[in-house]
Amino acid sequence: MTYLQKSPWIVHYNASSCNGCDIEILAALTPVFDVERFGIINTGNPKHADILLCTGSVNEQNKVPLKNVYDQIPEPKVVVAIGICASSGGIFRECYNVSGGIDKIIPVDVYVPGCAARPESIIDGVVTALGILEQKRLAMQTEGSPAGTKAGEAR
Amino acid sequence: MIPEPLLPVFYGLVYVLLAPLLGGLIAGIDRKVTARMQGRVGPPILQPFYDVGKLFEKENPVVTVTQNFYVLSYLVFMMVAGALFFSGGDMLLVIFAFTLSHIFIVLGAYASYSPYSHVGAERELLQIIAYEPMIILTAVGMYMVTQSFFVSTIVASSVPIILYLPGIFVGYMIVLTIKLRKSPFDISTSHHAHQEIVKGVTTDFAGPNLGKIEIAHWYEYVFLLGVIWLFFAWNPLLAVAAILVVYFLEILIDNTMSRVKWQLMLRTAWITAGTLGIINLGVLYYLGMVVP
Numbered sequence: 001m002t003y004l005q006k007s008p009w010i011v012h013y014n015a016s017s018c019n020g021c022d023i024e025i026l027a028a029l030t031p032v033f034d035v036e037r038f039g040i041i042n043t044g045n046p047k048h049a050d051i052l053l054c055t056g057s058v059n060e061q062n063k064v065p066l067k068n069v070y071d072q073i074p075e076p077k078v079v080v081a082i083g084i085c086a087s088s089g090g091i092f093r094e095c096y097n098v099s100g101g102i103d104k105i106i107p108v109d110v111y112v113p114g115c116a117a118r119p120e121s122i123i124d125g126v127v128t129a130l131g132i133l134e135q136k137r138l139a140m141q142t143e144g145s146p147a148g149t150k151a152g153e154a155r
Numbered sequence: 156m157i158p159e160p161l162l163p164v165f166y167g168l169v170y171v172l173l174a175p176l177l178g179g180l181i182a183g184i185d186r187k188v189t190a191r192m193q194g195r196v197g198p199p200i201l202q203p204f205y206d207v208g209k210l211f212e213k214e215n216p217v218v219t220v221t222q223n224f225y226v227l228s229y230l231v232f233m234m235v236a237g238a239l240f241f242s243g244g245d246m247l248l249v250i251f252a253f254t255l256s257h258i259f260i261v262l263g264a265y266a267s268y269s270p271y272s273h274v275g276a277e278r279e280l281l282q283i284i285a286y287e288p289m290i291i292l293t294a295v296g297m298y299m300v301t302q303s304f305f306v307s308t309i310v311a312s313s314v315p316i317i318l319y320l321p322g323i324f325v326g327y328m329i330v331l332t333i334k335l336r337k338s339p340f341d342i343s344t345s346h347h348a349h350q351e352i353v354k355g356v357t358t359d360f361a362g363p364n365l366g367k368i369e370i371a372h373w374y375e376y377v378f379l380l381g382v383i384w385l386f387f388a389w390n391p392l393l394a395v396a397a398i399l400v401v402y403f404l405e406i407l408i409d410n411t412m413s414r415v416k417w418q419l420m421l422r423t424a425w426i427t428a429g430t431l432g433i434i435n436l437g438v439l440y441y442l443g444m445v446v447p
Contacts, residue, residue: 002208002209002212003205003206003208003209003211003212004209004212004213006202006205006208006209007202007205007206007208007209031193031194031195034190034195034196034197036186036190036195036197036198037195037196037197037198038198039198039199039202039205039206043354044354045354045357045358047216047358047359047360047361048354048357048361048365050209050213072216074213074214074215074216074361074362075213075214076213076214137212140214
């Protein structure tokens with residue numbers, strides 16, 4: 001276990017979701033599920049985040065903001081697609097304005113299907129993401145990040 | 156043993172080395188107690204150390220290069236302020252170093268181009284304006300009781316300072332809410348998950364730079380609680396109890412109050428400084444003339 005796995009901070013981006021999955025993400029922060037037990041904090045600022053939780057089928061209007069949020073997260077970072085819309089476009093995938101899944105815009109590491117995804121499966125998805133986050137950190141230590149920097153180095 | 160002239164240096168070094176440990180622990184207990192007040196289990200006590208450890212594992216996306224200098228200066232001057240305080244230095248010098256360190260974090264926030272960062276910087280300046288008079292009055296009050304601005308003299312005095320300065324103590328507690336970044340006065344940045352201006356002054360700091368801000372904040376915790384010690388310095392046991400009670404009250408206020416606008420914060424801080432502080436000093440001055 002490294003520090004990264006003990007303190008994953010989350011930023012949540014709603015790429016035109018119906019708010020079903022978003023409500024479930026916020027439910028995970030309530031006293032019933034209380035993800036702060038695992039050091040998880042919902043930051044609201046991509047520059048402070050480690051994990052991007054993304055909901056909704058991306059459309060033409062918000063694919064640029066989504067890419068922007070992703071680029072602002074410092075390495076190492078992982079992306080979790082929450083809900084079937086974020087995973088594949090869901091029932092909206094045939095729409096003329098829908099890109100069809102987050103992975104059309106940014107690389108996705110974990111898919112959490114469901115309509116809406118339940119808080120338990122969201123937490124499970126985040127825990128799976130922690131393993132990938134650790135792998136990425138180790139890879140970054142040896143060969144540097146995709147942006148060409150190592151831990152603590154300036155980009 | 157350490158020779159007498161080197162003792163202040165020794166105390167200063169002890170502060171520089173141990174204050175982050177103590178401050179981080181305080182922050183961890185703070186989060187745990189906050190969680191219990193909200194009916195949650197809460198993170199482990201050592202969570203703040205994990206957070207900062209993680210921040211140093213991340214890459215450091217710098218918006219402008221000058222940011223690095225400002226953040227480092229914030230940390231260093233916070234250490235200097237606390238080290239001067241714990242080595243028994245001049246209270247006024249401590250306050251100057253303390254204010255200077257906050258000017259650096261404001262400059263750091265202004266150095267970036269984010270509007271959130273700029274709003275946070277403006278609010279941080281307003282916070283400095285709000286708490287500064289009360290902090291100065293605290294030093295002046297201690298001077299009126301002990302005839303010295305030196306922490307070493309104040310802490311060695313056998314006078315129960317709290318009995319002479321109850322108004323100043325209450326005023327200090329109110330500005331402590333601003334300084335600890337707690338509701339209702341956490342307007343420039345906050346420890347809470349969601350914040351109206353995202354994260355205020357810390358918006359454009361990430362990775363190791365954010366970690367340095369967090370460590371500076373731990374130093375600040377220990378220094379601010381050290382000032383409470385001075386009020387009760389004649390009885391160390393009572394001083395520890397007072398620090399615990401005051402900190403618990405701050406957490407309680409944090410969890411029961413909503414954030415206010417900056418106007419109300421400035422008014423609250425200045426009105427308490429102007430009434431409680433000045434009246435307290437006036438009464439002391441009068442008593443000083445009547446009772447030799």
